[in-house]
Amino acid sequence: MLKDQQYLRIPGPTPVPPSVQRAMAQPMVGHRASETAELIRRIRPGLKKVFGTEQDVMIFAGSGTSGLEAAVVNTVGEGDEVIVAVTGAFGRRFVKILDAYGVTVHEIETEWGQSVSPEEIRGALRKNPETKAVFATFCETSTGVLNPVAELAQAVRDESDALFIVDGVSCIGGVESKMDEWGIDILVTGSQKAMMLPGGLMFAACSDRAWKVIEENTRRGFYLDFTKYRDNLKKDSTPFTPATSLLYGLEQAIRLIEEEGFGEVISRHELMKDMTRAAFKALGIPLLANDEDASPTVTAVRPDGFDAAKLRKVLKEEFNLIVAGGQEHLKDAIFRIGHMGYASPGDVLQTLAMIEIGIRKAGQEIELGKGVAAAQQIYLGKGDPQ
Amino acid sequence: MLKDQQYLRIPGPTPVPPSVQRAMAQPMVGHRASETAELIRRIRPGLKKVFGTEQDVMIFAGSGTSGLEAAVVNTVGEGDEVIVAVTGAFGRRFVKILDAYGVTVHEIETEWGQSVSPEEIRGALRKNPETKAVFATFCETSTGVLNPVAELAQAVRDESDALFIVDGVSCIGGVESKMDEWGIDILVTGSQKAMMLPGGLMFAACSDRAWKVIEENTRRGFYLDFTKYRDNLKKDSTPFTPATSLLYGLEQAIRLIEEEGFGEVISRHELMKDMTRAAFKALGIPLLANDEDASPTVTAVRPDGFDAAKLRKVLKEEFNLIVAGGQEHLKDAIFRIGHMGYASPGDVLQTLAMIEIGIRKAGQEIELGKGVAAAQQIYLGKGDPQ
Structure with missing residues (x-):
């Protein structure tokens, strides 16, 4: 062969497109240099379109799982009640993370290969009125199922004041996402799927409702504390060392998406x-x-x-x-x-x-x-x- | 799209393989530095196998056409008689180069899409006993025809003392080539076809019979003078500035061929x-x-x-x-x-x-x-x- x-x-x-590979070959620049700030400034608008939000999309050096953990640690803690729609291995991962933080989890489990329905979400919320957040997987990578997040968001809104938190790792960038319109409160994704990059970047955005909860939460961890990223992003910066070459790649990946439309x-x-x-x-x-x-x-x-x-x-x-x-x-x-x-x-x-x-x-x-x-x-x- | x-x-x-692209990204080294000599030393054996020859294969910075011209200018000159098998556009190119040097050309022209036969070569040699060289195209790129060079070589040997000169541009590296065994006197090819490299390198090897003719020829031009390349190659060097990054790519391309077998x-x-x-x-x-x-x-x-x-x-x-x-x-x-x-x-x-x-x-x-x-x-x- x-x-x-x-x-x-x-x-x-x-696979990573050749022009993204070339962009990532950019020699290193200082991460507090003006070049990096300009790079982040150029990237910001494109990510909003892909997420379907007017909120700023934060950029982390981390894997998709760091995004799931960030969504958990910024919003809920020990003793809180949440619902998780488990449609496969990545819904299960949310449960494992929540368990690690001592959060009380009510699971909705579907047979692998099936999506979760808005009716199931409604039922679970009625049964568990103290639920602070509902976690769902947009595309369940382990089964190739796309959960109907627009309808799930509607169900959460209709039945409760809970946050609706979505793992968009294996589809954002390749499917329609209307975070604001649908009413997703936190959406996280990774770089190594439809975003055409190697692994190493995680993206997250929060609704105003989510920000209120996050600010009231006093235990947000440290590295994944969303407020740090939000505040730095306003200055086109990151709280910790960014994955600079991946940011150069991201700029080009967004350009490819925009050129194609x-x-x-x-x-x-x-x-x-x-x-x-x-x-x-x-x-x-x-x-x-x-x-x-x-x-x-x-x-x-x-x-x-x-x-x-x-x-x-x-x-x-x-x-x-x-x-x-x-x-x-x-x-x-x-x-x-x-x-x-x-x-x-x-x-x-x-x-x-x-x-x-x-x-x-x-x-x-x-x-x-x-x-x-x-x-x-x-x-x-x-x-x-x- | x-x-x-x-x-x-x-x-x-x-297309160029990714590992060849990476090899070509090697930072520049001095072309008279020991690194370049070592690189050429490593490359030499692999090219011999691809050509099917015990002769050294010379490396030029040039296109495939420079190889055709080199084969002409090193062996024949004004007033000499040659036969060219024209099976398409690249057979025709030999004729144009020979015309530019005032060489007398006897053409064997086939319908495009057909190969030239050993019988046609025999007939032409009998008709033109003063023929100094027979030129043929191994793969005629313009028609997708592979001429039967082994049999053509035999025909040339049987009928004359003429040199048999072959353009191997669009097949060497992808087809069997037994230059020595078949009796090809000069074989030339380019880098941008089956050799998996960008354009820019030309390779050529000559039989002992060819070297005798070349040494007796006093008008070998300058840049394409085979003796200069042969003499330098013995010292793992080139007479003129080599295309260094392409040589790094060539080393890897040969490695890929050897790994596959x-x-x-x-x-x-x-x-x-x-x-x-x-x-x-x-x-x-x-x-x-x-x-x-x-x-x-x-x-x-x-x-x-x-x-x-x-x-x-x-x-x-x-x-x-x-x-x-x-x-x-x-x-x-x-x-x-x-x-x-x-x-x-x-x-x-x-x-x-x-x-x-x-x-x-x-x-x-x-x-x-x-x-x-x-x-x-x-x-x-x-x-x-x-």
């Missing part, structure tokens, strides 16, 4: 999802999530005619194509294809064509080209009325 | 050719060259149901997929797909899947997925007896 070549189609980290970016992700799903349907291979719940950024496939782990091994050996397995109890039962960020419909066609070969080598007698053809058909019909 | 993404599938320049590299190119050709046959779209003449590095397609220029436009607009048009009288009659160097069977599948969509958009009602399926079938059958 040709060395030095890898097709990275996991749901993050995702954010509406186009969202359509491209929808198209990639539709192409991917159409292919597996044509091949008769089950998808984990149904159409209504499916995320535009990652697709989970649950084969019944071959072994998912075998397929992944074959794809790596034959093509150096990397797709993800499942997590926890779905570890070897599913495989997951990332199609977000620096990924195109052409990349989806390629991934599918390689996977068809992989499926044959993994032992299922599919008709070659049939999945690709279905995806091509979706591409040709894009923009047509459904 | 996603910006910053391009699928470069022309027959050169070809040169035999594997050759098989991969054969496979990519077979996959590409099978796809167009399945779709019922004519190929310019027949199976026996087809090059493993570039395929020329001559559509009869849609406009080749329209297809190229659509592919660029839809996917930023770049395939080449034809040259001279075949300009808009054919399109050419490069599949050499840093290109894999997975890339071929992707190119074909995008082209199928392009063909539909260019107006021919092909069955989607049919070409991809044929290519997948070839992939699955690789290694099987034919």
Whole structure:
């Protein structure tokens, strides 16, 4: 096999565009120098659009999990009651963080592959009227489910004064997000998914309602204290040493999104999802999530005619194509294809064509080209009325 | 469309592997410093294998055309008689260079898309017994034809004492080459094709027979004088300023070839050719060259149901997929797909899947997925007896 070549189609980290790589090769500048302040000033407006907020979007050196922890530590503490919608491994992570801080958690658990419904949120809030915050995952990376956060936000507002806190890690930048309009109180995400960057940056924004709660909270930790980042950001600065090269990359990533147009970016992700799903349907291979719940950024496939782990091994050996397995109890039962960020419909066609070969080598007698053809058909019909 | 993404599938320049890009980012060193001498020393053995020669392979800062001119100016001059096999635009280029030096040229011209035969070479040599050199193109980039240089070399040897001089630009590094065994006297190539580098380097090797002729020639020009490069190379040096960053890239490109194994590299190119050709046959779209003449590095397609220029436009607009048009009288009659160097069977599948969509958009009602399926079938059958 040709060395030095890898097709990275996991749901993050995702491939980094060449121009972002070049931007990150910028020689270091002092993080308190005017260059860094100017860089942060240039970045600020673009992140607001991606989040769908008029609030400033804060930038942290940290992973997505640091964002989940920040959302917890800034808003709730020992003895507080919260609701967590657990639709997979990343909903579960919220619970683990909350447990670490002694917060009382009421879980809404769905079967993996299904979204949580606004009715479930309403029910849980009625049952637990002391709830201070509701935590949800926008795209549940472990199952490829996109939870209906707009409707969930509405349910929280209708039933309570609780904050609505959303983990947007594996979709923000690739899906529509209207944080202010929908009524999300805290939205956090990471850099290594639809934002087309390596891991290392975390972004977070808070509503006015959230800021009130945060300011009244006297135990906000230290490194992840949102008020420090907010106050510094007003001066185009960061409270602690920033990941400067990633900021240069971020500037270019935002430029790429703006050059394409954010509406186009969202359509491209929808198209990639539709192409991917159409292919597996044509091949008769089950998808984990149904159409209504499916995320535009990652697709989970649950084969019944071959072994998912075998397929992944074959794809790596034959093509150096990397797709993800499942997590926890779905570890070897599913495989997951990332199609977000620096990924195109052409990349989806390629991934599918390689996977068809992989499926044959993994032992299922599919008709070659049939999945690709279905995806091509979706591409040709894009923009047509459904 | 996603910006910053391009699928470069022309027959050169070809995509450059990331590790080669990184190698070229090496900070400058003095070209007379020990680092450069050590670099050249490390590079020398690898190029010999790719050429299939025990002779030293000289390295020039120059394009492929500088290689053709070097082969001319070092061996023949005004009034000398030569034979040129013209199978396309690059055979024609030899004629233009020879004309510029006042050399008398006897042309063997084939229809574009066909190779030249050993019989034609034999006939021309019998007709022109004063011939000092026979010039041929290994892969004729303009038509995707691989001329049978082993047999042509044999024909030249059988019939004359003429030198046999070969332009290997668009295939060396991707096809088997046995310069010494076959009896090629001068072989030249460029860096931007199967060698996986940007343009800017030219490589050349000469047989002992050729060196005798070159040493007796008193008009070898200056910059392209082979003896200067040979004498300097013995000291791991170059007569003039080398393209240092490209040399660092070359070292890594050779490493990639060696890690994959040169035999594997050759098989991969054969496979990519077979996959590409099978796809167009399945779709019922004519190929310019027949199976026996087809090059493993570039395929020329001559559509009869849609406009080749329209297809190229659509592919660029839809996917930023770049395939080449034809040259001279075949300009808009054919399109050419490069599949050499840093290109894999997975890339071929992707190119074909995008082209199928392009063909539909260019107006021919092909069955989607049919070409991809044929290519997948070839992939699955690789290694099987034919």
